[in-house]
Amino acid sequence: xxxxxxxxxQTCPLSQQQLLDDSFMxxxxxxxxxxxxxxxxxxxxxxNAEDDFRMVAFREALKLLLxxxxxxxxxxxxxxxDQDVSLLSVRDSQSAFGASGRDAQDSKHQEAEQ
Numbered sequence: 001x002x003x004x005x006x007x008x009x010q011t012c013p014l015s016q017q018q019l020l021d022d023s024f025m026x027x028x029x030x031x032x033x034x035x036x037x038x039x040x041x042x043x044x045x046x047x048n049a050e051d052d053f054r055m056v057a058f059r060e061a062l063k064l065l066l067x068x069x070x071x072x073x074x075x076x077x078x079x080x081x082d083q084d085v086s087l088l089s090v091r092d093s094q095s096a097f098g099a100s101g102r103d104a105q106d107s108k109h110q111e112a113e114q
Contacts, residue, residue, distance in 0.1 A: 053101030 014022065049055060051101070061076045082100040
């Protein structure tokens with residue numbers, strides 16, 4: 001057992017069986033929704049976003065999801081977060097992108113200005 005596994009050992013008051021009984025169906029639906037999204041992405045009319053920063057982050061998050069360890073949620077949150085706190089040169093939009101794509105967004109704004 002590693003230090004972090006020991007630190008988080010038995011911090012959930014429910015048993016594994018209780019967790020399955022209480023929330024398996026909810027998480028089953030979320031996994032199916034994720035699978036449907038990935039299927040639609042692969043069947044898209046144009047293959048033009050395979051290297052999009054969001055898909056790159058998404059794939060990395062999926063790898064972390066399958067890795068053993070107690071801090072998957074924190075690690076995935078960090079992968080799917082823009083940790084750059086510097087101001088953008090140009091305001092991009094009202095909504096968040098859900099991953100760090102600052103370089104990609106800045107280059108789009110520079111192309112638009114030219």
